[in-house]
Amino acid sequence: MIALFIRDLRLAVRAGGGFGLALAFFLIVVILVPFGIGPQVELHARVAPGILWVGALLAALLSLDRIFALDHEDGSLPLIATAPIPLEGVSLAKAAAHWVTTGLPLVVVAPVLGVLMNLPPAGFGWLSLSLLLGTPALSMIGTFGAALVVGVRRGGLLMSLLVLPLYVPTLIYGAEVARRGTEGFTVLTPILLLGAISLGSVALLPFAAAAVLRVNLR
Amino acid sequence: MSIWEYANPTKFLKTTQPVMPWITGAGIVAVTVALVWGFFFTPDDFRQGSTVKIIYIHVPAAMMAINAWVMMLVASLIWLIRRHHVSALAAKAMAPIGVSMTLIALATGAIWGQPMWGTWWAWDPRLTSFLILFLFYLGYMALWAAIEDPDTAADLTAILCIVGSVFAVLSRYAASFWNQGLHQGASVITTDKNTEVSSVFYQPLLIAIAGFFLLVLGLLLMRTGTEVRKRRARALLNRATREGV
Numbered sequence: 199m200i201a202l203f204i205r206d207l208r209l210a211v212r213a214g215g216g217f218g219l220a221l222a223f224f225l226i227v228v229i230l231v232p233f234g235i236g237p238q239v240e241l242h243a244r245v246a247p248g249i250l251w252v253g254a255l256l257a258a259l260l261s262l263d264r265i266f267a268l269d270h271e272d273g274s275l276p277l278i279a280t281a282p283i284p285l286e287g288v289s290l291a292k293a294a295a296h297w298v299t300t301g302l303p304l305v306v307v308a309p310v311l312g313v314l315m316n317l318p319p320a321g322f323g324w325l326s327l328s329l330l331l332g333t334p335a336l337s338m339i340g341t342f343g344a345a346l347v348v349g350v351r352r353g354g355l356l357m358s359l360l361v362l363p364l365y366v367p368t369l370i371y372g373a374e375v376a377r378r379g380t381e382g383f384t385v386l387t388p389i390l391l392l393g394a395i396s397l398g399s400v401a402l403l404p405f406a407a408a409a410v411l412r413v414n415l416r
Numbered sequence: 417m418s419i420w421e422y423a424n425p426t427k428f429l430k431t432t433q434p435v436m437p438w439i440t441g442a443g444i445v446a447v448t449v450a451l452v453w454g455f456f457f458t459p460d461d462f463r464q465g466s467t468v469k470i471i472y473i474h475v476p477a478a479m480m481a482i483n484a485w486v487m488m489l490v491a492s493l494i495w496l497i498r499r500h501h502v503s504a505l506a507a508k509a510m511a512p513i514g515v516s517m518t519l520i521a522l523a524t525g526a527i528w529g530q531p532m533w534g535t536w537w538a539w540d541p542r543l544t545s546f547l548i549l550f551l552f553y554l555g556y557m558a559l560w561a562a563i564e565d566p567d568t569a570a571d572l573t574a575i576l577c578i579v580g581s582v583f584a585v586l587s588r589y590a591a592s593f594w595n596q597g598l599h600q601g602a603s604v605i606t607t608d609k610n611t612e613v614s615s616v617f618y619q620p621l622l623i624a625i626a627g628f629f630l631l632v633l634g635l636l637l638m639r640t641g642t643e644v645r646k647r648r649a650r651a652l653l654n655r656a657t658r659e660g661v
């Protein structure tokens with residue numbers, strides 16, 4: 199499992215594109231939105247948590263294709279499946295690699311981009327914390343979605359449609375933590391629920407993803 | 417004699433196809449009665465005026481939209497556990513019915529909401545969760561359509577349906593946490609007389625709900641029958657190609 203995880207990390211960093219793609223996309227969103235909504239600073243500060251969360255979600259969505267599709271194309275997926283680790287472990291390792299290459303960088307750069315969006319300084323910590331708690335759920339749900347469409351040619355668009363409604367609860371609670379934290383309200387309820395979604399996804403979805411992979415590799 | 421005997425496609429077709437027109441017919445009659453009664457023989461609401469009458473379409477459609485997903489969930493579980501093909505095909509047949517019910521509920525809700533709330537759409541928990549349900553249906557149908565092999569498609573959509581159900585419930589509560597909206601609370605099946613719909617409107621509404629239920633059931637049997645026959649035709653074609661006829 200660890201070997202697979204490290205292999206995926208190496209591929210993402212070396213093959214180019216994969217690692218920087220999510221970050222670049224995140225940056226593009228944050229640069230373009232102010233042009234779209236006009237130069238009112240107070241407005242930026244108000245919508246910043248939501249925009250940053252939507253940006254993070256779309257950045258994660260963009261890179262989901264890489265999780266299984268490349269391995270499926272070059273034929274290494276059946277080899278991985280016959281390796282002596284269960285498919286549940288494979289999907290968990292894949293999701294972890296995806297999180298380290300997309301979720302974690304987003305957590306780190308979010309405060310910097312928060313500055314661009316005029317996010318009040320009080321919100322930086324909450325924004326990073328909410329992303330740290332929420333992005334594992336995004337990666338795990340995405341891994342399930344990617345496993346679903348592994349056998350479908352050009353399944354990218356289909357996967358977006360499948361994954362989008364699954365992302366909604368994470369987005370709602372994640373943005374709520376960031377917003378409430380920024381405005382100085384209590385964040386206990388959304389933060390617990392956000393953590394619950396992430397833990398629940400990581401605990402249960404590997405089984406669903408493995409079941410789906412088994413069907414697809416049959 | 418157990419209920420699983422109906423999992424045999426031949427037995428299923430033999431039993432359901434003769435009753436199907438009667439169920440559909442009864443559904444059409446009930447909906448017509450309810451609509452005529454509701455539109456012409458009930459008074460206008462003292463606050464909402466005549467717009468209240470859209471309730472006879474809006475509420476049953478919304479109920480059926482949710483029931484259709486629950487039925488798909490049960491059918492998916494049966495398919496995964498007992499591998500009865502009729503079950504998987506019934507789930508497949510239900511999705512377009514469910515999506516049309518969701519669409520009807522969303523559309524009539526918008527038409528009703530415009531004069532009452534002054535807006536076609538609000539980001540209210542009920543409305544939002546229905547929009548998400550609509551997306552779930554679209555994804556489910558798209559996945560069925562995208563996969564060539566019927567058994568693979570049945571397996572994948574069944575797992576998607578189960579995962580989707582969990583997240584649909586989650587979205588429902590996430591949305592109501594996120595925003596306390598405009599939509600009124602439960603008023604059709606309640607224990608509190610004060611919040612319940614007045615009995616003048618209640619009686620035709622119940623008939624409308626029953627009618628919608630029968631219609632959905634009839635359509636489901638019809639579409640499942642079609643799916644079974646399509647599967648047979650496919651099997652025959654495959655055999656013909658193999659034997660080089």
